[in-house]
Structure formats: structure tokens, C-alpha cells
Amino acid sequence: MNTGPNAPQWTRLRKALARWYAGAKRDLPWRRTSEPYPVWVSEIMLQQTRVAAALPYYERFLQRFPTVESLAEAPEQELLAVWSGLGYYSRARNLQKAARQIVAAGGFPRTFEGLRELAGIGDYTAAAVASISFGLPHAVLDGNVMRVLTRLLADGGDIQSPKTRARLAAVAQEFLDKRAPAEHNQAVMELGALVCLPREPQCLLCPLAAQCVARLEGRAAGLPVKLRKQKKVEVELALLVVEREGRVLVWQRGAGEGRMAGFWELPSREQLPAAKMREEAGSFRHTITHHLHTVQVFRAVVKRVPAGYHWMDRRQMGEIPLSTMARKALRVAGVD
């Protein structure tokens, strides 16, 4: 591995990055504020969710829960309904747990360590809120930042290994502009999102290009190295859309069902073996972590409704936390 830039080179890189960010940054709603509550909500949403997909959810979430107090007091079903479609529901539950911790403490913790104590807040989110909201000198390390740094230094270590992550965290901290940590952190992430792209890095547009070792050695596209890959598992599933007088048959997951607890689902063919298939409405693909589902959607009828199932008014479907898979199936069947 390269030993990395020296102090004057880091200074040049910081300046070039800041100049680039001032001209290239996207105008995103969470960038118009430094208040910890919206910053925190956006950071949690943007984990595992792309910016374009998160935007409408962010607006809706803050409309429904404009303060940390309103989030702390919200009924869980309402919270999950607003989050419904974003996936990774433990994020929403942890947001509420943390909101209750914040309200109980009388306000947001104003240190990295204090933020780190909150439910669902790891090193990344604590550093993001600490720097953006409180101007504290903590560097963020997410997938975008790791990509930029491994390329800048041509670091071929496996980014899944704790050793490589610790090394990159130290590099990120060295790179950080301690006088402007909020802007700097966002600038590195933005560079990763807009220029230092995973497959096709746009090196000609990059403010770090002059000192980027991977670019100079022609190795950018091969970095970062990610060794452990979970094997994909194919799953086939048939979901039933059973409709009667404007109502749809659904069931609700129990409290012991982990991240999906409390969510509403459509019945599968296995669950209702006595249901009569009327026609196939279509099919879709849906990925949950490493499970690739191929879902066939059937319109069906039932004579008797088994225990545990409910008729839900079509118009109410937007008000309940419905799993993403059920939502997609309803769309395929034209019931949304």
C-alpha cells in the first residue's frame, strides 16, 4: 500500500475538494438545515436507500413527525406506515427508541460519544450528526468515503475486514478539514456519489485526480476490494389478491417476527390452499438482503375466511404498514 499524502498534499486535497463541492453539491432538503433532528432522520434513511428514493419519505416523515417529541409519542403502526416501502424496518423502530432516549434526556447529546449511545446510531451516524449539527471534528466513513479513500491511496485491503476499516477511518480522520468538518464530510460523500463511481469513476472531473494513486496506476475500477460475498438464494412465491366488495384479504405479522413485526401481508398460496385461482395478474422480482424472490400474483376467491385473516378496505391500505412485497403485488394486480 502507498504511504499516503504528506501534510502539504493533504492540505491541497482538502482545498481542491472544498472548491469542487461548493460548485457541484446537490441541493438536498437535509442540506438546508443543521438541526440535529432532520439531519439524523436523513442519515438513517440514507443508509441502504438511494437519495432519489429517500426524498419523498423524508418530506412525509417530517411532515408527520415534525419534532423529536412527536416521533417519541407516535403509535408504532403509524410510524411503520410512514416508513412502509423503505425496508429495513429496524431503522424506524430504532429511530423511535432513540427519540424517546433524547426526550428523556431533555435534548440531543452534543458529543460523538453521547450520540453513539442512542439506539441505532453507529460510528457513521454519530460522526455525521456530530459534524453537521455541532461542528465537531469527526470524520465519517461510509461506502462512498471508503471507495474514494481506497482509490486515493490504492489500498487493496478487503473493506469488509475490521483492520482495513480501522486503517481507512484513520485516513479519513487525517483528511478531515477540522475547521469545516460538516462541509468536508459531505463533500467526500458527494464525491463518492457523483464522481468516484463504483464501476466507472469519472477521474477527468475529479478534484483529487492529481494525487490519486489508483488513477495513476490505472487500478481505480478494481478498488475497493470486497472479498466476502454472501451467496444469493432464489425463492419462488405465489401471492394471492383476494378481493371482495372493495376490501382485500390481509394478515398481520405478530410481535415476535423481528424487523417485520406488525406489518400487514397478502396471503400466499400455501397459506390458503382452499382458495380458488381466478387468473394470474403478473409477476415481479423482489430482493430482501441476499434472497431473490420471484413473486407470481394471482387473483383468487375464498369461500370461507380462515382465522387470523382480515378484510381491509382498499382505501385504508395506504394508512397501514404494508410490506413492500405486498404493496408491489397489489400494484401488479391493479389494486393500489
Ligand code: SF4
Ligand atoms: S481520481 Fe478517479 S479514482 Fe481517484 S478519487 Fe477521483 S474519481 Fe476516484
